[in-house]
Amino acid sequence: MELLKSANPQAEAIAESITNAIMEQRLVPGSKLSESRMAEAFNVSRTKTNQALMMLAESGLVQQLPNRGFFVNSPSITxxxxxxxxxxxxxxxxIRGVIANIKDNDIKLLHEHLATEKQARECSDRRAIIRLSGEFHMLLAAMCGNRYIEKTMAELCPLTCLIIALYDVPNTPACPEDEHQHIVSAIESGDKNKAISLMQHHLGHIEKALNLDKSNSSKEFKWENILG
Ligand SMILES: [Zn+2]
Known part of the structure; x- marks a missing residue:
């Protein structure tokens, strides 16, 4: 993910580690991110943690509230x-880009990812399953040959994990089992239409497994509670 690398590797590494914690739901929507505690935990200056938090705020994962500090974002139903x-x-x-640009090594990486996902499911490691489910989509984006899409997906996938944390119906998996496997098989066989249709169904399944109708708006995070 070349595009995401910057001249500030230390802040990048902190931002990545916070993103991972969000993707594994170790940090949930609305959690406060204390700059001083982070500086201590990562053994860096507060300037670095501030830079990392600003990066995350730019990508929409974190929200900065005036005089209150930084919080893990909490996307509304809309x-x-x-x-x-x-x-x-x-x-x-x-999918179109991946099929047009696919290399042998990409297929190998996709299979390795599927194996890791399978292992996490076998161990019922829910945190790893959610993170890996998102990373599958980021991995495909990294192979499609369009850096702008790759960058956007690197923001949308962690945001999706926050959305799942807020609106999922208990005990539904992040990405239904086996669907990634079928998408990879269609990509491998070069069947563009099938792979696209499987992906569309897959995204539909994830969205439908969430409760995103207005009657569920009580689950929407109330920033007023923090602002008191
Ligand atoms: Zn998926």
């Missing part, structure tokens, strides 16, 4: 639907 609308537009294009 924002959740917007994230899925964008993913529905981008991911068929990702």
């Amino acid at each position: 924002e959740a639907k917007q994230v899925f609308a964008l993913r529905n537009l981008l991911e068929p294009e990702i």
Whole structure:
């Protein structure tokens, strides 16, 4: 993910580690991110943690509240639907790009990822399953040959994990089992239409497994509670 590398590797590494914690739901929507505690935990200056948090705020994963500090973002139902609308537009294009650009090593990486996902499911490691489910889509985006899509997906996938944390119906998996496997098989056989249709169904399944109707708005995070 070349595009994401910057001249500030230390802040990047902190931002990545926070992103991982969000993807594994170790950090949930609305959690406060204390700059001083982070500086201590990562053994860096507060300037570095501030830079990392600003990067995350730019990508929408973190929200900065005036005089209150930084919090893990908490997408509303409307924002959740917007994230899925964008993913529905981008991911068929990702499949087209992957099939046009695929290299032997990419196939190998996809199979390795599927094996890791399978292992996490066998161990019922829910945190790893959620993170790996998101990373599968980021991995495909990294192979599609379009850096702008890759960058956007690196933001949308962790945001999707926050949305799942807020609106999932208990005990539903992040990405239904086996669907990634079928998408990879269709990509491998070069069947573009089938792979696109499988991806569209897959995204539909994830969205449908969430409760995103207005009657569920009680689950929407209330920033007023933090602002007191
Ligand atoms: Zn998936």
